[in-house]
Amino acid sequence: MQTIDMDSTARRDLNATLQAQAEATNQTAWEIVNPKGSHAIAVGLDAPIEVTVKGSTGYYCAGMNKQATVHVAGSAGPGVAENMMSGTVVIDGDASQYAGATGNGGTLIIKGNASSRCGISMKGIDIIVHGNVGHMSAFMAQSGNLVVCGDAGDALGDSIYEARLFVRGSVKSLGADCIEKEMRPEHLSMLTELLARGGCDANAEEFKRYGSARKLYNFNIDNAY
């Protein structure tokens, strides 16, 4: 286990060190101490390493992640795991705005609540939230899965394309073109796997599925102002 102390290591050096890890590195376990809400911790990683951040992070932690597993033992600021390509990001606490935004792949697990715009423009990432998500979550979501074990705020899935949204609790309101859809057997098995991956103590049958009504795909003059 390598430990990097952010009280004595500059963030650019920290990120350069982690980014330099090769595919076949034997230094697979890293621990970052004293993050103190710093921005852009452990971004742009591209190796199968495990990074644990001991504390809460600021903006854009674990952005653009590939392959790596980043575990935040605290809460995460805005834009955590933004544009993730693959790998896993786990937040023990809460996540601020636009967690997992534009994510192309990988898994983002938030054990607390996520704030507004969780999964905005998601493009293939799987986001599993143990608690609630705020307003405008999955806005313009294109692909992937958003699982919410708690409640969802206003305008869930506004202008959604093809992502699947699973919510166990209440949905304050659905956004434009987002509708409730039937839970078919393939969705139940898919959700069961997602819940297991996210470490959620929940039963897939307690969830409802939401997705696109596909009414906004083509220009419709009646939708114009």
Added chain:
Amino acid sequence: MCGIVGLFLKDRSLEPKLGAMLTHMLITMTDRGPDSAGIAIYGEDRPAVSKLTVQSETPDQAFATLEDDLSTALGGPVTLRRKDTHAVLEIPRGQITPTRAALEMIDPTLRVMSSGDTVEIYKEVGLPKDVADRFDLRAMAGTHGIGHTRMATESAVTTLGAHPFNTGPDQCLVHNGSLSNHNSLRRKLRREGIHIETENDTEVGAAYLTWRMQNGATLGEALESSLNDLDGFFTFLVGTKDGFGVVRDPIACKPAVMAETDQYVAFGSEYRALVNLPGIDLARVWEPEPATVYFWSHADTSTPTEKAA
């Protein structure tokens, strides 16, 4: 961008350290707002005293005989405490209106930064660290305070464009965001007789709250109606004699983090601003909900009042 901080103490033993704690929070927010900084700090409530904080471009000249001139004009005792470009005038309680009138006669170039029984506001152009040093903010004691680091987007970088803005006796406002209907609202408020000095958007927000309260609204009601009448992005932190309040616009793009322990309630634009507070690792940390008005008051420290708008 801008950075906001606030600290409301529940544990009175921390009061001597309020200035030091708040200054550290403020300086941490320098990269969110390096062009100006300001702080409003609520000190001891002495029953016979009210205070005005005034600022001058030419303090040596302006403050030289101000104490005597004001004392003569009011016919009562006045003490002046100078800090750099600012001076705190301690006057007999209840004399704020005649003092403002007298200051207008004595030196119309003086700018009143704050008025009230316990509040003092200090703000200037410059890096937060330098502003804090000029006013020796670390040494200040108090019950609660709010601060702001500015990255100007809507109007000029000037002392009067810095935050906090005084909205009424012992009340002030700091703002992260930008208001988009401030020009039309400024015209409307000026027609209503509200004095607005600059082209700054936040001053209009502050003037709006002042106007609503002059027309009978409570601060909570004024904040709730601001959600309908102000167009734009905002996280507001408002200081009152008893505590502070927080409200975010319904979209809530502008960040806000709160932390609460048995000793304090703290606000920061980012968690970074809070990391040096005592016991932060065990604090309850959360984000205030959009379009919801929160208040913490020394009148009732047990629970915040929260009102969905």
